[in-house]
Amino acid sequence: MILLSKAEEIIIKGATLVDAAGERRMDVLVRGETIVAVAESVEVPIGARIVDGANGYLLPAFVDLHTHLREPGGERSETVESGSRAAAIGGYRAVVAMPNTSPTIDSVEIVRHLHDLARNTLCEVALSGSITIGRLGEKLTPMADLAEFGICLFTDDGRGVQSDALMREALIVASRLGLTLGQHCENEEHAKGAPMHEGVWSSKLGLAGQPSSAEEVMVERDLELVRELGASMHFLHLSTIGAIDLVRRAKREGLSITAEATPHHLSLSDAEIASYNPVFKVNPPLRTAADVNGVRAGILDGTIDAIATDHAPHSPELKDEPFDCAPPGMIGLETAFAVAYTELVAKAHLRITDDPTLPALSMLDLVRLFTLSPARIARLDRHEHCGEIVVGARADLVVFDPTERWKVEESSTASRSHNTPFAQLDLVGRVRHTLYRGELVVTDADAQR
Template sequence: MSLLLKNGRGLNHHTLVPLEVLITDGTIVKMQASIDSDEEEVIDLQGAFISPGLIDMHVHLREPGYTNKETIVTGSQAAAHGGYSTIAAMANLSPTCDTPDRFQKQVERNQQGAIKIEQYAPVTQGRAGHEVVDFKALNQAGARFFSDDGSGIQDAAVVYEGMQKMAELGVPMCDHAQDMQLSFGGVINDGNASQRLNLPGLPDVSETAQIARNLALAQVTGVHYHVCHVSTKESVDLVRHAKQQGVNVTCEVTPHHILLDETDITFDNSQMKMNPPLREVDDRQACINGLMDGTIDIIATDHAPHTDEEKQHGFLNSPNGIVGSETAFALLYTQFVKPKIWTLEQLVEWMSTNNKLIFDLPNAGELKIGSVADIAVFDLEHEFAIDDQQFLSKGHNSPFVGDKVYGETVLTLVDGEVAYRRA
């Protein structure tokens, strides 16, 4: 079976140039400005941008246990709608996949997804933070990434033991950095917005103190420590310094932490509630700077769907998190690439290339001859409005609904098969 992507554009030294791609049996076999071929199927891209399929190392699919919020099918379809061909699903499930049997069953469930799904295993049994899992057995069952995301591991001895064992296996520890003793029940950043809205504040030191502890342990153990969703200028500074000292650390930032800050919270709007919370203007700028100087390695959505009803109860009583799979590329392209703050190449690196390299994802495609055809195609020319009624996710919880953006997904291919195509 052959497929020809016709009349597209690709990047060549920071310039968009004509590009057509020929795919045979799921593999890219030819890439050039013009391809003459009598293929079984031809898709006319009408000048749209051909990109490697995006990769998101931080999503929540909610199945099993919370399928009222999301399912593997809906979450993966939402990711395909956003141009993602590979996602990595966190382990905050019920039951969580903390044994080889449960992990293998979760991998089997994930096969129903519309795209490729990598599965995290937890660091601790039941994600309770008290006793580490059997890393070796889980690794033999296929687990390559470990995280208790959704909960920071409070006991330093547990983290130390986990890091030692993960270092032996050569697998990364991906951590939600939050010291609960320094969180004080906060639901919003501890700053002007918390004071103005009379809401309990979550201090930034709850994040940075945990990162500092974990960086010290990572330096001693040699483990690959990956920091999830950094949000403060101090966190960025800590990671930057650790990298300079040779610590094996990488980190991610979410779209919302570089697009928004606490000044955007004008009322008790739970669509702005997430953990870590939206921080101050200086923190947002530090995260942007961290991306641009290489301190922050990737952009990950932390796609966190909730029901409409759950998100109707303000900051105090609504759950943390927003959806992001379907809006990330368009928002970032519009806010940073179009104004020439970033290049399109940088955005693709942070949303695709660096993920593949850092997390060693051999099944994720590249835009090159001989690679599996994991491809995303985006319309960079026409403005559209973000409409939650067009979401394929069950979750509509986004503060970006109604925003006018560019970069709508035209097509997502996984192994050469159509995972999403714009109607």
């Protein structure tokens, strides 16, 4: 395979650009890491590589706030290298790796180790650190020391911080240091480790259920603390109507909070679990069809700031277990944008949706949910013209073909794991090419290294 030299020029012809400035049809010329020309017609320089963007969209590359890379400790499921390759195929220029590795990302040593591993990946691997040592919910991590290594998002993801007092203390420390805490909202007394959502389907299937209250009581507690302390907070993977409504009202009130939702919570309900296929086991669990519509409504009205994958690889031998024994989690990096486009844009336009009253999301809003908005939350927006396709901006770009119809094949994922819940879904639209820092890292949905 020929490695494209970064000094080489790449021209993307005929695509429709979508960024914060709106939609327009333009040619884009990239030299080195940078966009050097944006015009209705750019002459092709001699020797430039031509990328055909006709009928496609050219978008700023995406940022994922919620990726489990499993390294160190879970390398049979994923590594920094395989996960970042999957991310590049999905159109991401950066992912935020969750700290629930083994050992936990709670010390400077482990951060150094991961920075070494991520030196030459196909997208940027930003790290989040845990709020408590070992994610045990007992003692705070040295957040100030970790922040010096560029970590700005802290979370015990996989678990919520159960202790009210410790969470309050964490918010005080984070506020003082200007850091953001991300909460995995799950009250463990309510959830009781149950493998699915509590309701019609858990009753029918004879599986223990965790009620919506498990998520909602923690959202409510955290909002109370944010209100009291004037702190900031990011809510991970919201999945219930009630939780989204709490965040909606708190935003109206002016609290400094942000929230994300996953591709699976906006597209799949707990009815999927009738198959007992552990690929549908995830935490927070797939909720009711009404909750799915609630997540969509939250995306449409801006309650949800970002779509984040919660990409959670598990190797087949871990997932091929009885439903109640299998670990929760599903992969999502390679399909996230296509799933969101299919569900929120394409289907709504075609009116093939469960709730026909929900309007289609604009392409502009969808792009914001994958780019600028998550970049701001994770502070991955510090370079010039971040999220814009303009001269002088870093060439982190995605060519998305909205006409391609495809199905994800479990066996051919770039992720080391194959636990995708979307194998049955007819997807509309696909990321064809990804440029990261001016390098064509993905062409025709294939990673180039």
